[in-house]
Amino acid sequence: xxxxxxxxxxxxxxxxxxxxxxxxxxALELQDESVHSLQxxxxxxxxxxxxxxxxxxxxxxxxGRVRVxxxxxxxxxxxxxxxSRVVDHDAYEWRHSAWxxxxxxxxxxxxxxxxxxxxxxxIEAMLPHLxxxxxxxxxxxxxxEFPGRRxxxxxxxxxxxxxxSYGTPEQLKHLIDSAHGMGLMVFIDVVYNHFGPDxxxxxxxxxxxxxxxxxxxxxxxIDFRRPQVRDFFCENALMWLLDYRVDGLRLDAVHAIGxxxxxxxxxxxxxxxxxxxxxxxxxxxxxxxxxxxxxxGYEAQWNxxxxxxxxxxxxxxxxxxxxxxAEDATAKLATCLSQGFVFQGQTDRRGQARGEPSEHLSxxxxxLFLQNHDQxxxxxxxxxxxxxxxxxxxxxxxxxxxxxxxxxxxxxxxxWGSRQPFLFFxxxxxxxxxxxxxxxxxxxxxxxxxxxAQQLTCIPDPNAVETFASSQPDLEPxxxxxxxxxxxxxxxxxxLRQRELVPALPGSRSLGAEALAPGALSAGWRLGxxxxxxxxxxxxxxxxxxGARSPAGDLLCAHRVxxxxxxxxxxxxxxxxxxxxxxx
Numbered sequence: 001x002x003x004x005x006x007x008x009x010x011x012x013x014x015x016x017x018x019x020x021x022x023x024x025x026x027a028l029e030l031q032d033e034s035v036h037s038l039q040x041x042x043x044x045x046x047x048x049x050x051x052x053x054x055x056x057x058x059x060x061x062x063x064g065r066v067r068v069x070x071x072x073x074x075x076x077x078x079x080x081x082x083x084s085r086v087v088d089h090d091a092y093e094w095r096h097s098a099w100x101x102x103x104x105x106x107x108x109x110x111x112x113x114x115x116x117x118x119x120x121x122x123i124e125a126m127l128p129h130l131x132x133x134x135x136x137x138x139x140x141x142x143x144x145e146f147p148g149r150r151x152x153x154x155x156x157x158x159x160x161x162x163x164x165s166y167g168t169p170e171q172l173k174h175l176i177d178s179a180h181g182m183g184l185m186v187f188i189d190v191v192y193n194h195f196g197p198d199x200x201x202x203x204x205x206x207x208x209x210x211x212x213x214x215x216x217x218x219x220x221x222i223d224f225r226r227p228q229v230r231d232f233f234c235e236n237a238l239m240w241l242l243d244y245r246v247d248g249l250r251l252d253a254v255h256a257i258g259x260x261x262x263x264x265x266x267x268x269x270x271x272x273x274x275x276x277x278x279x280x281x282x283x284x285x286x287x288x289x290x291x292x293x294x295x296x297g298y299e300a301q302w303n304x305x306x307x308x309x310x311x312x313x314x315x316x317x318x319x320x321x322x323x324x325x326a327e328d329a330t331a332k333l334a335t336c337l338s339q340g341f342v343f344q345g346q347t348d349r350r351g352q353a354r355g356e357p358s359e360h361l362s363x364x365x366x367x368l369f370l371q372n373h374d375q376x377x378x379x380x381x382x383x384x385x386x387x388x389x390x391x392x393x394x395x396x397x398x399x400x401x402x403x404x405x406x407x408x409x410x411x412x413x414x415x416w417g418s419r420q421p422f423l424f425f426x427x428x429x430x431x432x433x434x435x436x437x438x439x440x441x442x443x444x445x446x447x448x449x450x451x452x453a454q455q456l457t458c459i460p461d462p463n464a465v466e467t468f469a470s471s472q473p474d475l476e477p478x479x480x481x482x483x484x485x486x487x488x489x490x491x492x493x494x495x496l497r498q499r500e501l502v503p504a505l506p507g508s509r510s511l512g513a514e515a516l517a518p519g520a521l522s523a524g525w526r527l528g529x530x531x532x533x534x535x536x537x538x539x540x541x542x543x544x545x546x547g548a549r550s551p552a553g554d555l556l557c558a559h560r561v562x563x564x565x566x567x568x569x570x571x572x573x574x575x576x577x578x579x580x581x582x583x584x
Contacts, residue, residue, distance in 0.1 A: 001235070001238065001242075001273070002072075002235050002238075002239070003017055003045075003231060003235065004017060004018075004019065004071070004072035004160075004231065004232050004235055005017065005070055005071075005072030005073065005074065005160060005235075006058070006070060006072075006073075006074070006084070006086045006087075008054065008086070008088050008089075008090070009049065012051055012053075013049055013050065013051055013052070014049070014050060014052050014056070014086050015047065015048070015049050016028055016038065016047065016048045016049075016050065016058070016070075017045060017046070017047045018038065018045070018046050018060055018070070018071075018205075019044050019045055019046075019206055019228045019232075020044060020046055020060075020062065020205040020206055021043075021044025021205075021206060021208050021228075022044075022204075022205055022206060022207045022208065023062050023063050023205040024063050025037070025038075025040075025046075025062075025063055025064065026038040026040075026046040026060055026061065026062060026205075027060070027061040027064070028048055028050065028058055028059075028060060028061070029058065029059050029060070029061050029067065030052070030056060030057065030058050031056075031057035031058070031077075031083055035061065036048055036050055038060075043228070044206070044208070044228065045228075052086065053086075054086055054087065054088035054091065055085055055086060055087070055088075056085065056086045057077050057083035057084070057085050058070070058083060058084055058085075058086070059082075059083050059084060062204060062205045063205075066201070066204055066205070068201040068204065068205070069081070069082065069083065069084045069158065069199075069201070070084040070158075071158065071201070071202055071206075071232075072158075072160045072232065072235070072236075073085070073145070073158050073160060073161045074086070074087035074089075074160050074161055074169065074239075075087050075161050075162070075164075075168070075169055076145045076158060076161050076164055077164075079145070079147060079148070079164070079199075080145055080146065080147050080157050080158055080198065080199030081147075081199055084158075084161070087169055089169075089243040092169075092170055092173045094173075094177055094245065095177050095181060096177055096180040096181045099180040099181075099245070100277055100278045100279060101185055101247045101278055101279030101280065101281075102136060102137075102183070102185055102247070102279055103279055103506075104279070104281055104299050104300070104364060104407070105364055105502060105505040105506050106136050106502055107136055107137050107185070107281070107407050108134060108135050108136045108137065108402075108407070108408055108410070108494060108497070109135070109137045109138075109139050109187065109367065109407065109408070109409040109410065110130055110133075110135040110137065110138055110139065110409075110410050110412065111139045111141065111372055111373060111409060111410070111411050111412065112126075112138065112139070112140060112141065112412045113141045113152070113153075113373065113412065113422075113471075114140055114141065114143065114163075114166040115149075115150060115151075115163075115165060115166060115468075116412070116468075116471055116472045116473065117412065117473075119165070119166040119167045119171070120162075120166055120167035120168075120171040120172050120174070120175045121167060121171060121175075123138070123140075123175055124174065124175045124178050124179075127178060127179055127182055127184060128182070130184060131182050131183065131184065132491070133415055133487075133490060133491055133494060134490070134491055134493075134494025134495060134497070134498060135184070135410070135494070136183070136184060136185060137184065137185040137186070137187055137247070137248070138179055138184055138185070138186050138187070139186075139187040139188070139189065139250060139409070140186070140187070140188050140189065141153045141189050141373055142154055142156055142159075142188070142189045142190065142191050142252070143156075143162045143163055143166065143172070143188060144156030144157070144158055144159035144160070144161065144162075144163065144190075144191065145157065145158035145159075145161040145162070145163045145164065145199075146163055146196060146199075147196065147198040147199050147427065147428065148426070148427025148428065148429075149165040149427050150165075150425050150426065150427040150465075150468045151163075151425070151426050151427060152373065152377065152424065152425065152426075153189070153191070154191055154196075154252065155196030155197065155198070155426060156191060156195070156196055157195050157196045157198070157199040157200040158199070159190065159191065159192075159233075159236050160236055160239060169244075172244060173244060173245075176244055176245060176246060177245075180245070185247035185248065185279075185281075186246045186247055186248075187246060187247060187248040187249065187250055187281070187283070188240050188244075188246050188248075188249055188250070189249075189250045189252055190236065190237065190240070190249050190250070190251055190252065191252045191253075192222075192233045192236075192251060192252070192254070192257060193216065193218075193222070193252060193253045193254065193256035193257050194216055194217075194218035194219070194222065194256065195218070197218075197432060198428060198432055208223065208226060209222065209223060209226075209229055210222060210223055211223040211225075214258065216256045217256070218256075221256075221258065222257070224257065224258075224259040224261075224262040225259075230262055230265060230266075233262075233266065234265065234266050234269050234270075237249055237266055237269075237270055238269065238270065238273055241270060241273070241274065241280055242273065242274075247279065247280060247281060248280060248281035248282060248283060248299075249281075249282055249283070250283045250284075250285065250302070251263075251282070251283070251284050251285065252285050253285055253286075253287070254284050254285065254286045255286050255287040255288040255290075260290065260292075260293065263284075263293060263296075263298075264293075264296050264297060266282075266297075267282055267296060267297025267298060268297060270282065270297070271297060281299045281300075282297060282298045282299055283298065283299055283300050283301065283302065283367060284298050284300070284301045284302070285301070285302045285304075286301055286302075287304070287354070288354060288355065289301075289305070289341045289343055289344065289354060289355030289356060289358070290355075290356055291340070291341065291344070291355070291356040291357060291358040291361060291365075292356055294358075294361055294365045295361075299364075299365070300364065300365050300366055300367050300407055301365065301366060301367065302367045302369070302372075302409070303336065303340070303341070303366040303367060303368050303369075303406065305325075305332070305336050305341050305342035305343060306333070306336040306337075306342075306366065306368045306369075306406070307368070307369055307370065307372075307375055308321065308322055308324070308325045308342075309325045309329050309332040309333040309336055309342065310333060310370060310397055310400075311325075311370075311375070311385075312325045312326055312329040313329050313330065313333065313393075313397075313519050313539045314370075314385060314388075314389040314390075314393055314394060314397060314539060315385075315388050315389055319447050319448065320447070321349075323349045324343075324348050324349050325342070329519075330515045330517075330518055330519055330520065330521055331515050333513075333521060334513035334514060334515050334521045334523065335513075337404065337510070337513040337521075337523040338359070338510045338511075338512045338513040338523065339358055339359040339510070340358035340359065340361050340363070340365060340366050341355050341356075341358040341366075342355075343355035344356060344357045344358055344359075345357070359510075362507075362508065362509070363404070363405035363406045363505075363508055363509075363510060363525065364405065364406070364407060364505060364506075364508070366406045366407065367406065367407045367408075367409050368401055368404065368406040368407065368408055368409070369401070369408070369409040369410070369411070370385060370394075370397055370398065370401055370414070371384060371385055371410075371411040371414050372409060372411050373411065373422065376411060376421075376422045377422045377423060377424050378424065380444045380447075380449070380450070380459045381421060381423070381459070381460070382421035382422045382423035382424070382460075382471065383421060384413070384414070384418055384419055384420070384421065384422065385414075386414075386417040386418060386419050387419045390574055391417075392559070392560055392573075392574035392575070393539045393574040395489060395559050395574075395576075396537050396538065396539060396559050396560070396574055396575055396576035397537070397539065397576075398489065398490070398493065399493060399535070399537070399557060399558075399559050399576040399577075399578060400535055400537050400576055402490070402493040402494060402497055403493060403496065403497055403501065403533075403535060403556070403557060403578045404523070404525075404533075404535055405501070405505055405508045405525050405527070405533070408497075410490075412473055413473035413474070414490075415486060415487055415490040416474075416483040416484075416486045416487050417482060417483055417485075417486035418473050418474065420470075420471070420472070420473045420474060421470060421471060422471050422473075423460050423462075423467050423468075423470065423471045424440060424462050424467075425462050425463075425467045425468040425471060426462045426463055427463060428462075428463055429463070433463045436462055436463065437461050437462060437463065440459060440462055441456040441457070441459050442456075444456065444459065492557075493557065496556060496557055496578075500556060500580065501527070501533070503529070504527035504528045504529040504531060505527065505528060506528045507527075507528030508525050508526065508527045508528050508533075509525065509526050510523075510524070510525055511524035511525055511526055511532070512524060516536075516538075516544050516545070516546065516547075516571075517538075517540060517542065517544045518540055519538060519539040519540030519541075520536075520537065520538040520539065520540055520544040520571060521536075521537060522534060522535070522536045522537075522546060523535050523536075523537075530582075531580055531581065531582060532553070532580070532581040532582075533556075533578065533579070533580055533581075534553070534578070534579045534581070535576065535577070535578045535579075536571055536576065536577050536579070537571075537575075537576040538571035538572070538573060538574065538575050538576070539574065540573060540574075541573045541574070542573060543570055543571065543572055543573065544570065544571045545569055545570050545571075546569045546570065546571055547569060553579040553580055553581030553582075554579065554580050554581070555577060555578075555579055556578040556579060556580050557577070557578045558575070558576070558577040558578070559575055559576050559577070560572050560573075560574060560575035560576075561575050561576070561577045
């Protein structure tokens with residue numbers, strides 16, 4: 001099943017394989033300084049079977065002069081430039097080996113950065129909190145080995161090796177095992193569209209991994225036309241799902257991959273490899289809004305369109321990509337709730353057509369969120385919504401997020417109204433650190449907030465330890481009354497979702513959404529059991545009449561809507577209500 005990297009053949013022997021089509025010879029150097037030649041076996045492959053125990057440290061020597069780690073290293077010793085290690089994945093004894101996952105419609109995602117929460121053991125200590133909150137899926141930002149000790153993970157260069165600053169492969173398995181024992185799924189964010197700038201040696205011996213006729217923001221595009229390249233990433237997906245028994249993958253920025261055939265092949269290979277009866281979920285991030293992929297092996301896509309419309313309504317911001325949503329944001333949010341994507345072929349602010357029709361898809365095909373690592377961390381100062389939006393309006397939007405039939409995603413700390421910033425951080429040095437710092441500041445040069453160029457120097461240095469430290473959320477927040485109120489609010493909504501909605505989500509369909517006034521709308525869905533769900537939301541500052549949409553049904557939940565308001569069919573400012581009705 002695996003060809004790339006080192007794999008155990010039995011208790012004594014391991015097979016080492018490297019695809020190096022642009023070199024003449026490859027040798028294996030062990031940490032004891034012994035050197036063993038690999039045999040060229042055709043199509044750029046070099047292989048060696050060798051007696052060596054598990055946890056043996058090794059690296060490859062290219063043409064007798066360049067020493068490089070294994071690009072498919074399962075564990076590193078000495079960061080991305082050091083030795084790789086042989087890992088015996090069969091050695092871990094799973095305590096919950098009968099776990100088969102959970103169906104997609106039960107999913108409530110909680111996204112975390114492992115380093116900010118104390119690594120794998122620190123996250124494991126949080127699991128009881130997530131269960132009590134009502135979360136059903138823990139999503140880990142990318143884990144692949146990256147340079148230094150601080151990174152978002154999207155600059156990783158060794159995607160098979162969990163970063164050593166987070167813990168060992170065994171500790172990661174223990175975290176996943178413990179999560180399963182508590183009924184929690186675990187998803188991992190994977191990056192298949194590029195490698196980071198520090199520690200990627202592929203160009204020195206496998207330049208064919210890339211194609212110079214097509215470029216991405218990170219340089220030459222990865223060449224997915226080659227079977228060896230497709231195998232590399234498909235094997236990575238299978239490693240997480242089979243060796244670590246994670247329940248799903250979120251594929252980062254697949255629009256930068258530019259090869260739907262590869263994405264379809266990956267999904268097919270995953271489905272074929274997973275044992276019958278086990279729930280495994282594949283989720284996309286895709287600026288191209290390729291709705292067709294959501295019927296070809298992928299469960300859902302992160303719905304940036306929905307987030308962007310909600311963000312504009314909550315904050316009034318209209319620069320950058322929010323410019324596409326600033327005009328009639330309420331109508332755009334209505335389109336999102338009724339049809340999935342806002343952009344389904346329309347042109348954006350750059351005059352480019354984006355998206356495919358999505359109205360035919362289930363609401364469960366879309367992951368909705370108010371915050372995530374991108375939407376918070378890509379801000380110059382990493383502000384969270386609790387520090388930017390009206391509190392009641394934010395709670396009204398949270399009601400919509402957690403009670404609509406789309407799959408909700410929360411970002412760590414959101415549930416207690418955290419105001420702690422989440423900043424962009426790295427651990428680069430020298431010229432690369434300077435380039436990253438200046439590149440980060442140049443990203444914001446055209447924003448009105450930084451009209452005075454001197455203000456750009458106030459943007460936190462990604463490489464400073466303080467930038468990382470200031471992004472660490474308070475892990476014991478509930479001693480503050482306001483934070484306790486937020487926690488209670490989230491827990492109440494998620495209990496309602498689990499009890500009243502989740503059993504009826506399969507087969508649910510939109511009944512449309514209508515703008516009532518600027519910032520206010522009413523959206524409806526027919527659930528799988530025939531009941532009707534309606535959510536009315538008013539993010540504006542004026543009272544709005546809901547008219548004929550409000551008189552019947554059971555008020556499931558409300559924020560700032562009194563019984564009298566409900567009977568009269570009005571929505572106060574910054575309010576929301578969810579209503580369940582028996583279908584006529």
